[in-house]
């Protein structure tokens with residue numbers, strides 16, 4: 001089973017800026033959640049809090065695995081956070097990265113071969129596996145970063161704008177990869193500024209100026225905001 005994260009009236013200041021203001025959200029287990037909002041809305045802050053990389057000033061985050069409450073330390077062991085700018089080792093090849101993460105996660109060689117083979121195939125990275133990370137294109141670099149975090153089969157996967165600056169084909173491949181692993185064993189939260197991507201999420205949480213202003217399925221949000229095109233969601237809200 002995957003992890004559920006319940007965000008309860010969480011506030012967080014970043015420097016002097018109130019980045020989040022009494023935010024509540026339920027990230028139910030086993031589905032793909034989209035978090036959308038304009039620049040500075042608080043998406044990254046919410047994601048880092050959910051990953052346990054930041055501590056809330058007030059409020060609480062509760063986690064459940066298989067319906068049972070678990071502690072942050074247990075959550076960290078089964079969570080992967082993919083930052084906006086993944087930092088890989090420029091001199092190490094793709095394969096060397098995967099081997100490095102194999103050792104980090106203590107994955108047995110046979111299992112590693114199965115998982116890495118699957119990941120290389122799904123991303124179209126097999127022909128480039130010996131190429132150094134520093135010599136990959138922007139899209140390939142992100143795919144490698146995503147493969148490294150997926151190798152451990154996390155139960156909670158947090159992706160911060162994973163496809164920003166990536167060409168359309170690689171964007172599709174990254175999403176195919178995400179959906180390949182989405183399911184009852186993995187909860188996925190994606191920050192995105194692409195509305196077509198948000199529309200493909202099972203549930204979308206709309207952040208604005210540090211507050212959640214709406215959440216629901218894309219269809220529910222289209223009805224709530226009285227729009228015909230999901231991309232208009234902020235145009236309508238700003239009026």
Ligand SMILES: Nc1ncnc2c1ncn2[C@@H]1O[C@H](COP(=O)(O)OP(=O)(O)OP(=O)(O)O)[C@@H](O)[C@H]1O
Nearest residue numbers: 014015016017019038039040041042043044045046
């Ligand atoms: N380290 C920091 N010091 C000061 N202010 C910060 C810091 N990090 C974030 N902020 C501010 O907190 C607010 C929320 O930032 P956050 O990065 O969470 O937003 P975001 O929705 O992810 O934006 P973007 O889409 O631009 O990445 C913004 O006003 C930002 O300027």
